[in-house]
Amino acid sequence: MATSFLSRVLFWPRWFFRQLTSMRTALFLLLLLAFAAIPGSVYPQRSADPNGVRLFFDNQPELAKVLDSIQIFDVYTSVWFSSIYILLFVSLIGCVVPRTKIHYHALRAKPVKTPAKLDRMPIYRQFEAFEPYLDAAQAVLKKSRIRFTRSGNSISAEKGYLKETGNLVFHYSLIGVLIAVGVGGGLSFSGQRVLVEGETFVNNLASYDSFSPGPFFNEENLQPFDLKLEDFEVVYDLTNLNNRGQPIDFIATVTALGKTSEIKVNSPLAAPGANIYLTGNGFAPVITVRDGEGNIAYSGPVVFLPQDSNMTSLGVIKVPDANPEQLGFISFFYPTAEELESGAYTSIYPDPFVPLLTMNLYSGDLGLDNGVPKNVFALDTSNLKEVASRNAENPPLQLEPGDVVDLPDNLGSVSFDGLLRFASLDVAYNPGGIWVLGFALLALGSLALSLMIPRRRIWFRFADGKIEAAALARNDDPGLEDFLQRLVLEINKEIEKK
């Protein structure tokens, strides 16, 4: 009747918290977490595979919309997934903090009193001995650094406190991992940049092709440095017949921070405040376009995107400065070209042994002037005149390196001046990584301690000229009997010494 208002108000929250921190709930939440992680491996995720998500939307727009509304394409940042692991961690804290208190007291307290009936213990022995036996036992326990307390005619000892310590440290480390992941992710950034041989990248926001910062990222965190791609070499397997055309190594030679270094797959370059990774490669044919009036309207390397393992590559050239008409090219590059029966080409080897460019030419208003940003890798041909292609009056243009070809209808000329490679670079920074690793290793170490160290209680009692020895383990412990046996042997030795 005397329940205060406060305790009545707090009844349900308390009840809820007690439920939440029960082992059963932890188990349930763990299983739920495992289950909830599955959809992220079945459906493409925006974070890992944005292209896959786009494709899904194209192919099944209706279904995609429904799935998107329940965050199926962002599983690991979704409300439901987050709720599960946050609940799990609340439960973990609620579980571990009281246990820490108990363990702290246990560490300072004496081992529990010797129970009255030792013969109920899983390991129990009884043998004749003299009173000084307990003194010897005490000496042995001391020597083995096992905690004990003697009261009257009995000794109570306990070892393996490190098991519980390990368990607690393990759970705290998991909290550490979670915090490091969160904070690190917030401060992190990653930016992508395509760099053609000879080009230089300056580390500021404007230089990136794409950039994804964490929520706490600040532009001032970008440290200034230049990086020039001097040379990019791709090594293919020529030794093993079955393996021909398989890339063996990608080596980007760069100058940065006053020295020349190599960036390879699996070995990024450490720059100030970021690591620079090599993530992609391709060809960048150097192309010059002269317009109908004979002026150079475009000149430079064009990044071509690889389409297959033999590096058939697709590039788009937009020439808005051409007069009298703007020009657009959709072009294929074949490093080692071979003509198919249909007259089309394909590439049969990824290294440039028989390089060939083919180009479809369009003329008209490219639509670049209205200020809407356009994808540089796509050309909207709907309002353009198809001047040269397999469907048009004129055949597609074909160029080998060094060739100059006149465009039909006096539109000008195009030349294939040289061939360069480009490297896709990823500049990434995550200050949390090292902390995550630290906590993860701490978790691993304490996990091993907690799982491998046995927690044991041992008792000796002297009465009526007999010694009773008993042992009890906290968990399953196949070595318990041996352990007691060894202790007894050592005590006997100790007695003989006297």
Add this chain to the structure above:
Amino acid sequence: MNQVVLNEPLSQISLLFVSGAMAFIAIALVVFSFQLAKLSSDQSVDSSKLSNLEKLGFWALGLGTLVLTVGVVMRGIAAGRVPWANMYEFSISAALLILMVYLTALKIKDIRYIATFISGFVLVILFAAVSIFYVEVKTLMPALDSYWLVIHVVVAILASSFFAIAAGFHIAYLVKNSGFGKKVMNLFPDLDQLERLAYRFNIVGFVLWSFTLIAGAIWAERAWHRYWGWDTKEVWTFIIWVLYAGYLHAMATRGWRGSKAAWLGVIAFSAVIFNFTIVNLFFKGLHVYSGL
């Protein structure tokens, strides 16, 4: 850069050895099954002593392990690197490690009674390896060309081996508990013992799996510019880890020990197998190294 010269004839000889090992292991399987059948029909025999039939079985299993070792080592030499860079190689290495872990554990503890399960399971792995997963030796793609391949993958295989043996105990537990095949199951240790053995193997597996997870994250930071990105394979490594963590909690929860925990162990191990087969072959992701 290391320009490796592949040795295809040697890889063919390696395949012969792997197939030869299968023959020995098949003999072992037949002998062990026969032994079980015999013991169950004649309960008077003292099953704690090694019978001649069992001796024959373990000889065959030992020889199979030896021949398989030669096959796996040859495959490594033929490829000029560690023999676990695609599904075929991963399978034969896993089969070898399971046998080695089992035979070593046998020296420490009498776990003869799951010999039938172990030889059967290894035989299935090897059969899938040579008939479904087989690929000729290839050089590594640059992303795999790292010493982390050695560390991360070998520990993953070792962890899976421990999980596999634990799964054997779980299955024995569940069968015995269901009362099915009483005569045969009488030869197995009691339920408590089976549960404990499964737990022992699972905790070793779990520590190794935790290490695999960490090593994988370190490698991913090097190769894919982030230590964790929820790639399909990362997702499943995580799921497996969480499932086994669940199993460990179940073992500490009253009312969950026994057959519920055993079922969890079986489910967790199914996830290991699922990860290795279905996820490798059919799920899209960065870990495309099945070689198929």
